[in-house]
Amino acid sequence: MTGGVGFIGSHTVEALLEHGYAVRILDSLQLRVHPKGVPPWVSREAELILGDVSDRSALERALSDCRYVMHLAAYQDYLPDFSRFVHTNTESTALLFELIVSDSARYPVEKIVVASSQAVAGEGEYRCGRDETVFHPDPRPIEQLRRGDWDVRCPECGEPLEPLLINEATCNNPHTAYGVSKYATELLAFRLGARYGIRTAAMRYTYVQGPRNSFYNAYSGIARRFAMRIRAGLPPVCYEDGQQRRDYVNVADVARANVLALENSAADGMAYNVGGGRAVTVLEFARLMLKAAGSDMEPLVPGEFRLGDTRHTVSDISRMRTLGWEPTIPVEQNVRDYLEWLDTQSPTAEYLAEAERVMVESGVVQRVTSR
Numbered sequence: 276m277t278g279g280v281g282f283i284g285s286h287t288v289e290a291l292l293e294h295g296y297a298v299r300i301l302d303s304l305q306l307r308v309h310p311k312g313v314p315p316w317v318s319r320e321a322e323l324i325l326g327d328v329s330d331r332s333a334l335e336r337a338l339s340d341c342r343y344v345m346h347l348a349a350y351q352d353y354l355p356d357f358s359r360f361v362h363t364n365t366e367s368t369a370l371l372f373e374l375i376v377s378d379s380a381r382y383p384v385e386k387i388v389v390a391s392s393q394a395v396a397g398e399g400e401y402r403c404g405r406d407e408t409v410f411h412p413d414p415r416p417i418e419q420l421r422r423g424d425w426d427v428r429c430p431e432c433g434e435p436l437e438p439l440l441i442n443e444a445t446c447n448n449p450h451t452a453y454g455v456s457k458y459a460t461e462l463l464a465f466r467l468g469a470r471y472g473i474r475t476a477a478m479r480y481t482y483v484q485g486p487r488n489s490f491y492n493a494y495s496g497i498a499r500r501f502a503m504r505i506r507a508g509l510p511p512v513c514y515e516d517g518q519q520r521r522d523y524v525n526v527a528d529v530a531r532a533n534v535l536a537l538e539n540s541a542a543d544g545m546a547y548n549v550g551g552g553r554a555v556t557v558l559e560f561a562r563l564m565l566k567a568a569g570s571d572m573e574p575l576v577p578g579e580f581r582l583g584d585t586r587h588t589v590s591d592i593s594r595m596r597t598l599g600w601e602p603t604i605p606v607e608q609n610v611r612d613y614l615e616w617l618d619t620q621s622p623t624a625e626y627l628a629e630a631e632r633v634m635v636e637s638g639v640v641q642r643v644t645s646r
């Protein structure tokens with residue numbers, strides 16, 4: 276398991292141990308995610324190798340005698356260090372196959388499950404109400420966002436498009452270097468897996484939530500941003516108009532999905548959306564978190580937006596359901612779990628302030644300048 280010290284990885288390690296696997300973890304303890312070193316949740320039953328997934332000798336050590344690989348280590352951020360996404364996420368996938376193909380006796384790997392992302396879908400799928408034409412839109416132009424016009428518009432008639440659920444077969448249009456790195460990861464896994472007889476599956480997680488989601492990393496997302504502000508006595512800040520639709524899935528459900536995809540041969544060669552199955556707007560999410568925290572504050576909607584954000588992204592999880600999987604934990608519980616966990620940690624508001632400062636200074640977060 277690469278990235279097994281991380282959020283999804285550590286929960287998946289526990290699920291694998293419960294299923295009777297012997298688990299070896301390769302993790303570099305990326306500083307942005309684990310600034311305090313090895314976190315206490317790393318299972319003693321798993322072997323931990325500290326090293327980088329793009330370092331050949333570390334990967335050789337970690338892979339030796341493994342029958343299965345879960346490749347979850349990744350660089351994730353909003354920062355414009357584009358080459359790092361490809362280097363860490365995609366190149367490491369190629370290296371994984373390179374080693375396995377070079378010496379199948381030493382690396383008898385039968386199946387590889389790679390962590391992908393909803394980011395592969397980009398803006399997803401939309402329909403024009405006028406003539407039912409379906410589009411996979413490009414990112415909204417920045418000039419449009421600066422005017423505070425948030426809708427995804429029809430490239431032909433200019434009217435707002437109606438969002439559809441994201442499905443794996445047609446939604447492959449990543450907009451960010453991270454999304455491209457994940458799509459390339461999938462393609463490498465599927466193509467090389469098919470050519471060399473190694474079974475593969477790719478898991479396109481949506482917004483995964485739950486305990487252990489690093490609050491040091493800006494990429495950790497909405498639960499972290501909102502919860503840390505609320506605990507600092509500040510209202511959550513929603514980007515755009517807060518009406519963006521998203522879906523959120525609990526990490527326990529994700530760990531189960533990972534093990535299912537590993538064990539089920541029906542999953543071979545397939546990409547799976549792993550999502551919450553329910554659309555929730557950002558504003559609704561902010562209110563859910565305020566309610567769970569017992570706060571009577573109201574969310575703020577100051578007209579800020581983040582470059583690279585999509586408007587509406589809700590995944591169709593019917594393909595994952597064919598494996599007998601169903602998300603079982605509602606978003607209300609995710610929010611409670613996260614707050615409870617945050618309260619057992621000692622994050623300080625300075626992490627949040629620092630992450631927000633970097634995003635503003637690097638131009639990732641911007642403000643509406645004209646209406």
Ligand SMILES: NC(=O)c1ccc[n+]([C@@H]2O[C@H](COP(=O)([O-])OP(=O)(O)OC[C@H]3O[C@@H](n4cnc5c(N)ncnc54)[C@H](O)[C@@H]3O)[C@@H](O)[C@H]2O)c1
Nearest residue numbers: 278281282283302303304305327328347348349390392483
């Ligand atoms: N959390 C989400 O909502 C989400 C959504 C979509 C996809 N994903 C994907 O799921 C996977 C796991 O994400 P997570 O949320 O658990 O992230 P995380 O940051 O909590 O865990 C990632 C782990 O990988 C390790 N790592 C990073 N770079 C490494 C490198 N070069 N070599 C070895 N280890 C390295 C980190 O130290 C960390 O322990 C990633 O591939 C991510 O892209 C996550």
